[in-house]
Structures are given as C-alpha cells and as structure tokens.
Amino acid sequence: MASEAAYRTNVWVDWCPACGNFGILAAMQKALAELNIPPEKVVDISGIGCSGKISHFLNVNGVHNLHGRSIPYAEGIKLANPDLTVIVNGGDGDLLGIGMAHFVALGRRNLDIKVIIHDNQVYGLTKGQASPTLRVGQKVKSMPLPNMQDWVNPITVALASGYTFVARAYALWVDDLKEILKMAIRHRGAAVIDVLQPCPTWNNIYTPDFYKQRLYRLDSDKGWDPFVRSPDPKEAAEKLSRAFERAQEWGDRIPIGIFYVNPYVESFADNVSKVNTFYESMPPAKNVIAREDGTPVIDLQAMRSMFRDYVIEVSRNNRRQAQSQ
Numbered sequence: 001m002a003s004e005a006a007y008r009t010n011v012w013v014d015w016c017p018a019c020g021n022f023g024i025l026a027a028m029q030k031a032l033a034e035l036n037i038p039p040e041k042v043v044d045i046s047g048i049g050c051s052g053k054i055s056h057f058l059n060v061n062g063v064h065n066l067h068g069r070s071i072p073y074a075e076g077i078k079l080a081n082p083d084l085t086v087i088v089n090g091g092d093g094d095l096l097g098i099g100m101a102h103f104v105a106l107g108r109r110n111l112d113i114k115v116i117i118h119d120n121q122v123y124g125l126t127k128g129q130a131s132p133t134l135r136v137g138q139k140v141k142s143m144p145l146p147n148m149q150d151w152v153n154p155i156t157v158a159l160a161s162g163y164t165f166v167a168r169a170y171a172l173w174v175d176d177l178k179e180i181l182k183m184a185i186r187h188r189g190a191a192v193i194d195v196l197q198p199c200p201t202w203n204n205i206y207t208p209d210f211y212k213q214r215l216y217r218l219d220s221d222k223g224w225d226p227f228v229r230s231p232d233p234k235e236a237a238e239k240l241s242r243a244f245e246r247a248q249e250w251g252d253r254i255p256i257g258i259f260y261v262n263p264y265v266e267s268f269a270d271n272v273s274k275v276n277t278f279y280e281s282m283p284p285a286k287n288v289i290a291r292e293d294g295t296p297v298i299d300l301q302a303m304r305s306m307f308r309d310y311v312i313e314v315s316r317n318n319r320r321q322a323q324s325q
C-alpha cells in the first residue's frame with residue numbers, strides 16, 4: 001500500500017475551516033493509497049468552484065478546467081489513454097447546472113470515469129447562491145428571497161442517464177466515503193458519487209447537525225442488495241426500479257450508500273473497439289509519433305504539400321463550377 005502522503009501536494013489548502021471538502025480530499029487520498037494506484041496513473045479533472053480547487057491539492061495529474069466542462073475533457077483523456085484512472089470532481093452547480101448535458105451524456109456512454117459531486121446545495125465560490133440541489137422555498141444565508149426553483153435529484157438523474165454505479169456519501173464520514181470511492185474506481189463503467197458536503201460559510205440549512213439526525217446507511221437494511229448479479233435484464237430492471245424508489249427518500253431519513261451497480265453494461269470504449277479493431281491494443285496515446293532519434297514518423301513536409309495541393313484543387317473546382325453557372 002502506498003502512503004497517503006504520496007497523494008498530497010504542498011499547495012496551501014485554502015477552504016474555509018470545517019468545510020466538507022476536507023473530508024472528500026482525505027477520502028480520495030486514502031482510497032488511492034489503499035488501491036496503490038501510482039499518482040502518475042491518475043488524472044483528476046475539476047471544474048470551477050471551491051470544489052474545483054481539489055486538483056491543486058492532490059498529487060496526481062490534474063486539470064482545473066472550465067466551469068461545467070470537466071466531463072468532456074475527462075472523456076477525451078480516458079479514450080486517448082484507457083490505462084489511466086480518470087476522476088472528475090465538481091460542484092453541484094458545475095456538474096448539474098451548466099454541466100448537466102455532459103453529466104447525462106457520460107451516463108449514456110458508460111465510459112469508465114468516476115464523477116464526484118461536491119453537493120453543498122450552493123454556489124460556494126460565488127458567495128452562496130442556490131445551486132440545482134437546493135429545494136424550492138429554501139433560503140440559505142446569502143439569499144434575499146427563498147429559492148423559486150425546485151431541485152434536481154442527482155441520484156435519479158444518474159440512474160435515468162445510464163450510470164452503472166450510483167452512490168451517495170457524506171463528506172464527514174470519511175471512511176465510508178473512502179470505501180465507496182474504492183468500489184467506484186474498481187467498477188468498470190461510469191460511476192457517480194453524490195457527496196453531501198456541508199458548507200459552513202453559506203449553507204445554514206444542511207448543517208452537520210441536520211445530517212447527523214437524518215442520515216442512515218442503506219446497507220443497514222438487511223434486504224438491500226443494489227448489485228446486479230447476472231446479465232439478465234429483468235434483474236437489472238428490478239434493481240433499478242428499487243433504486244429509483246429509495247432515491248425519493250429525503251426527509252426525516254436520508255439514505256447514504258450504494259443505490260445501484262450494474263457491471264454487465266458495455267462501455268463506450270467497448271463500442272469504439274467494435275468499430276476500430278486497433279483501439280484496444282493501440283489507443284491514441286500509444287501511437288508512435290517519433291523515431292528513436294526524435295524525428296517524427298509522419299513526414300510533416302509531405303503532408304503540408306499534400307494539403308496545399310488539395311486546397312488548390314478544391315478552389316480550382318469551385319472556380320470552374322462558379323464560371324459554368
């Protein structure tokens with residue numbers, strides 16, 4: 001097992017005291033260490049928000065990306081180099097507001113990427129406006145009026161979009177979150193973990209006290225089995241429907257844990273391999289682009305003149321066509 005310290009940078013962690021993001025960072029470092037994945041084999045892509053700063057604090061490859069655009073960026077990286085463990089960290093605003101279309105698209109593709117939603121129900125970085133996970137009628141500290149829009153439920157959206165690993169965790173229960181993260185990373189397919197993350201600076205509704213009184217673990221219920229254990233579509237449909245039902249629960253009792261896991265769905269990479277038989281053995285990142293002496297394999301000079309000849313030919317044809325009309 002690697003040491004957690006191997007995944008720490010020396011960048012000052014500037015989140016507010018008692019921010020739930022600290023728990024998510026610690027759980028990630030522990031999970032990667034216990035899975036013994038070398039830092040150079042991990043890529044963390046984050047969006048803009050307090051949550052997005054995490055890629056500076058994790059000693060792995062990282063991209064602090066545009067607001068809402070982490071998922072397509074991650075998809076490009078994973079497709080180019082399937083050997084990498086690709087993780088997206090984003091806020092509830094980043095992933096479920098501006099980035100919602102990409103969030104849905106990743107579920108449809110079932111590409112092997114892990115999405116961690118830092119669900120604090122606010123736009124933390126921009127001073128506490130309502131995010132897409134704040135309920136209608138609620139008013140957190142910095143809002144002048146109660147929220148006029150209702151929420152989106154990250155679990156039901158993920159299930160409906162086709163994610164094959166869907167879970168919810170709590171940022172301050174670091175060991176539980178770490179275990180779920182490890183399972184998500186081991187799962188081959190699109191995974192999402194909705195992490196309930198207290199924001200003590202702006203969110204005075206969803207506080208640690210609020211959660212302490214309501215959270216319960218799904219696996220404390222003896223009959224709960226979220227794992228699809230055979231390729232039989234009937235079993236998947238039944239487990240999916242139970243997951244949808246359980247995801248509606250948000251009141252005196254709030255479930256955390258694993259809602260649904262289906263390892264039998266083909267991923268986008270499997271489908272790419274069917275079209276391009278070389279993809280698996282020679283994905284783009286493994287293509288040889290230079291000889292041992294550093295000269296490029298492709299003759300760029302020849303390509304340039306081929307391209308020039310092509311452009312000249314096209315413009316000649318266009319001119320001829322225009323003259324004949």
Ligand SMILES: Cc1ncc(C[n+]2csc(CCOP(=O)(O)OP(=O)(O)O)c2C)c(N)n1
Pocket residue numbers: 048049050051052067090091092093094095118120122123124125126131
């Ligand atoms: C394209 C674009 N639109 C808007 C913003 C302004 N902006 C920065 S962070 C943010 C929301 C952050 O909220 P969330 O994604 O929930 O992250 P948190 O800070 O809560 O972790 C917004 C709207 C931006 N940076 N880029």
Ligand code: SF4
Pocket residue numbers: 014015016018019020021050051120124125198199200201202
């Ligand atoms: S504003 Fe909220 S989410 Fe952002 S660092 Fe502070 S406590 Fe954390």
Ligand SMILES: [Mg+2]
Pocket residue numbers: 049091092093118119120121122123124131
């Ligand atoms: Mg947020």
